[in-house]
Amino acid sequence: MTPRAWGWVAHLRDGGSTPWRSWAGEAEPQGSYLPGAQQLELLRRLNAEAPVSPALAARVLAASAPGRGRPELLLEGAAAPSPHGLPPVDPARLPDDELVRVAAGLLAEDLSAATVPSPPRATRRPWQRPYRLVGDPWLADPIREGLVAAARPPGGPRATVLIAGTDLATMLTHAWALRCFGPGAPPWAEWLDEALRPGRLPASVDLVRSARHWSERVGPRRLTVVLDPTAVPRLAGAPRRRARAITDRVPAVPADAAELARRVGPVLGVLVAPERRELLLRRVLLPRLAGAGPTLTVPPDRLRRVRRRAARVRDALLEGRYAVHGDPSALLPRSAAGPTGPTGPATTEPDGAAVLSLALRLLREPGPAGEGPRDRRGAPDTEGAT
Amino acid sequence: MSERVLLHVGTPKTGTSYLQDVLFRNRDRLLDAGLCYPAKRFDDHFLAALDLQRLTWGGLEAEAVGAWDRLAGQVRRHHGTAIVSHEVFAAASRSQADRALTSLGHRNGTEVHLVLSVRDLVRQIPAEWQENVKHRSPIGYAQFLQQIQDPERSSRIGSWFWSVQEVPDILDRWAFDLPPERVHLVTVPPAGGAPEVLWKRFSAAFGLDGVDLDLHGERSNPSMGVPETALMRRINAAVNDVVPPADYRPLVRELLAHQTLSQRTRSPRLALPAEVQAWVREREEAWVATLRERGYDVVGDLDDLVGAAPTSPWTDPDHPSEKQVAAAAVDAIKALTVEAARLRHSEEQLHRELAETRAALERSYLRPSYRLREKLVRRLETGAAGQRLMRLYRRVRGRSSRSA
Numbered sequence: 011m012t013p014r015a016w017g018w019v020a021h022l023r024d025g026g027s028t029p030w031r032s033w034a035g036e037a038e039p040q041g042s043y044l045p046g047a048q049q050l051e052l053l054r055r056l057n058a059e060a061p062v063s064p065a066l067a068a069r070v071l072a073a074s075a076p077g078r079g080r081p082e083l084l085l086e087g088a089a090a091p092s093p094h095g096l097p098p099v100d101p102a103r104l105p106d107d108e109l110v111r112v113a114a115g116l117l118a119e120d121l122s123a124a125t126v127p128s129p130p131r132a133t134r135r136p137w138q139r140p141y142r143l144v145g146d147p148w149l150a151d152p153i154r155e156g157l158v159a160a161a162r163p164p165g166g167p168r169a170t171v172l173i174a175g176t177d178l179a180t181m182l183t184h185a186w187a188l189r190c191f192g193p194g195a196p197p198w199a200e201w202l203d204e205a206l207r208p209g210r211l212p213a214s215v216d217l218v219r220s221a222r223h224w225s226e227r228v229g230p231r232r233l234t235v236v237l238d239p240t241a242v243p244r245l246a247g248a249p250r251r252r253a254r255a256i257t258d259r260v261p262a263v264p265a266d267a268a269e270l271a272r273r274v275g276p277v278l279g280v281l282v283a284p285e286r287r288e289l290l291l292r293r294v295l296l297p298r299l300a301g302a303g304p305t306l307t308v309p310p311d312r313l314r315r316v317r318r319r320a321a322r323v324r325d326a327l328l329e330g331r332y333a334v335h336g337d338p339s340a341l342l343p344r345s346a347a348g349p350t351g352p353t354g355p356a357t358t359e360p361d362g363a364a365v366l367s368l369a370l371r372l373l374r375e376p377g378p379a380g381e382g383p384r385d386r387r388g389a390p391d392t393e394g395a396t
Numbered sequence: 397m398s399e400r401v402l403l404h405v406g407t408p409k410t411g412t413s414y415l416q417d418v419l420f421r422n423r424d425r426l427l428d429a430g431l432c433y434p435a436k437r438f439d440d441h442f443l444a445a446l447d448l449q450r451l452t453w454g455g456l457e458a459e460a461v462g463a464w465d466r467l468a469g470q471v472r473r474h475h476g477t478a479i480v481s482h483e484v485f486a487a488a489s490r491s492q493a494d495r496a497l498t499s500l501g502h503r504n505g506t507e508v509h510l511v512l513s514v515r516d517l518v519r520q521i522p523a524e525w526q527e528n529v530k531h532r533s534p535i536g537y538a539q540f541l542q543q544i545q546d547p548e549r550s551s552r553i554g555s556w557f558w559s560v561q562e563v564p565d566i567l568d569r570w571a572f573d574l575p576p577e578r579v580h581l582v583t584v585p586p587a588g589g590a591p592e593v594l595w596k597r598f599s600a601a602f603g604l605d606g607v608d609l610d611l612h613g614e615r616s617n618p619s620m621g622v623p624e625t626a627l628m629r630r631i632n633a634a635v636n637d638v639v640p641p642a643d644y645r646p647l648v649r650e651l652l653a654h655q656t657l658s659q660r661t662r663s664p665r666l667a668l669p670a671e672v673q674a675w676v677r678e679r680e681e682a683w684v685a686t687l688r689e690r691g692y693d694v695v696g697d698l699d700d701l702v703g704a705a706p707t708s709p710w711t712d713p714d715h716p717s718e719k720q721v722a723a724a725a726v727d728a729i730k731a732l733t734v735e736a737a738r739l740r741h742s743e744e745q746l747h748r749e750l751a752e753t754r755a756a757l758e759r760s761y762l763r764p765s766y767r768l769r770e771k772l773v774r775r776l777e778t779g780a781a782g783q784r785l786m787r788l789y790r791r792v793r794g795r796s797s798r799s800a
Contacts, residue, residue, distance in 0.1 A: 043491070074491045075489065078552055080549060080555050093686070284458050
């Protein structure tokens with residue numbers, strides 16, 4: 011039986027994509043152990059679109075599924091039945107999640123070798139409006155960078171503190187995505203339930219807490235809660251003509267991409283130091299994934315709880331007499347989650363098949379470190395296929 | 397290049413902490429005898445295992461970056477016999493095992509021996525549940541048993557348990573390219589025997605007989621009883637959200653579990669419920685048959701892998717005696733109070749030292765020469781020429797400091 015398995019390995023290594031069940035060719039062993047079903051199926055899926063380079067094929071076959079989980083599985087029909095270990099499998103029937111696990115390890119390796127682009131720099135001129143931008147980091151960080159790129163860096167004497175926010179449902183997706191592209195997060199549904207428990211609003215999107223903090227530091231007259239992110243550039247003194255380009259830097263939260271980052275992050279954490287891990291995820295991986303797939307939204311069955319929480323945040327801001335730019339009711343979820351979000355297709359949870367598809371796309375693309383394409387080659391060799 | 401490497405890959409709960417403590421504390425004596433146990437800190441091999449397998453471990457993985465390559469490099473540089481030991485290696489996949497063996501010099505002139513210490517499932521199953529509880533898990537015993545009996549092993553608990561405990565499968569992953577005479581199984585003797593028997597077996601397997609070693613270590617991984625483990629579960633449920641892993645480890649796992657609750661040895665012990673005993677025995681016997689057939693070197697007796705029948709009535713840790721849990725809780729509160737008092741004293745001492753340091757600093761600020769220099773610097777910093785002068789001065793001072 012094993013010669014058939016080695017035949018399939020050779021076929022996949024040569025760029026083939028015939029499923030294991032349809033395979034009948036044979037070959038001599040090409041290594042000391044047979045790669046796992048997960049690795050072989052991942053390579054087959056990669057080859058299915060276009061054969062990958064021998065180097066990438068070799069990496070996939072030698073890869074381990076990182077972290078905890080099921081070990082490398084044997085191919086059904088390739089080994090004698092054993093009373094120990096997990097039963098062999100038909101690789102085509104493996105859950106997407108198993109393949110994403112292997113792909114996440116490879117992507118983390120690629121990412122660990124990447125160069126982190128430097129953020130834009132600018133010197134503040136004395137006549138420019140002094141400001142400081144805080145609040146929801148998913149909004150504030152890219153807008154701040156946009157302002158710096160537009161020669162409007164933050165800082166200055168007696169700066170006005172702008173606390174950026176938007177509707178709470180969207181900010182919750184931001185908070186989860188920040189964790190995925192940062193220190194790590196549980197799955198979206200699990201994380202959201204925890205975030206909606208009383209007293210558990212994530213600090214990064216707790217505008218009341220932020221307003222209290224800055225009010226104590228700079229006084230209530232020098233802070234403004236901005237619930238319309240598109241207004242931030244103007245309030246920070248950027249020219250009106252550049253405002254759009256600055257706020258366009260804020261990506262919608264791509265559900266499947268955030269889930270992929272959530273899977274890649276922990277492996278990356280074993281390869282690089284924590285601070286570099288966050289930089290790689292935010293500054294290298296996120297730009298490659300921005301705009302990929304539907305935007306994440308809060309599921310309809312959680313919206314009532316989000317609305318109640320948002321109403322409390324709104325009331326607390328009004329009671330605290332903080333200056334609010336925009337309608338305070340903009341904190342409430344805009345509408346029940348539908349098939350489309352504010353900027354295009356939306357979804358209430360990541361889709362396993364789409365996450366895998368994204369991972370396959372990234373593996374095929376030129377590496378983040380700037381290497382040339384490494385996967386294009388000739389037509390698939392289907393010799394041995396039945 | 398090492399001539400010989402003894403690679404000990406598990407399994408957990410087989411006396412590995414004691415063995416690793418002896419090896420670490422005696423590494424100079426071992427080196428004198430030609431045996432290298434390469435470690436600068438106690439958990440170097442654990443970090444190497446995390447790195448090799450790309451495992452996360454409550455944030456400790458951040459300290460593990462590059463740890464495997466460092467360890468393998470130290471092994472390769474030693475001329476003689478080297479020992480590598482950690483039970484987390486048991487979970488490695490074939491490809492990770494292959495990478496490990498290759499980087500240790502396998503197929504390149506180094507004689508790699510695999511050592512696996514093994515114990516019967518009758519003791520390993522409750523011990524692994526307790527390990528989960530000691531690693532912050534609130535999972536109940538019944539749920540744990542259910543997850544490890546799931547044939548799909550798709551849960552986090554089930555997949556991990558079998559990856560570090562299914563002896564024939566671990567050997568399939570680690571020993572696929574080693575002759576059976578280079579695979580050494582060290583069996584843990586049945587409960588109730590002389591405690592030194594296990595050490596003698598380890599000593600024989602690692603070739604330590606005749607080396608003068610200090611065996612009186614403090615580090616071990618002792619077991620808790622039923623009410624103590626039940627108490628730990630309740631503590632986990634209460635503190636998991638508010639105590640980060642870095643604080644949990646010294647306060648809950650070390651102070652409460654290892655130093656306090658495990659000292660209570662008269663409480664009922666964890667054991668298997670009657671309904672899983674036949675299922676466990678069937679697995680143990682299948683393992684023994686397979687291992688016997690493979691012809692590995694056995695230090696001890698393969699029959700040790702078949703657990704003994706229970707000698708006392710089973711106590712359900714999911715429904716413990718509240719009186720016993722309360723007694724354990726009092727011990728836990730006492731230990732935490734003593735620790736809090738110690739920390740208070742330490743804090744007071746640090747406050748005193750800080751006040752003395754501040755007073756000394758104040759005295760130095762009050763010296764006329766300091767005040768004159770401070771005034772001069774302030775004056776210079778107000779003008780462009782003065783700032784340039786100060787930059788020049790700082791550059792010169794920096795250069796002088798470096799060359800000094």
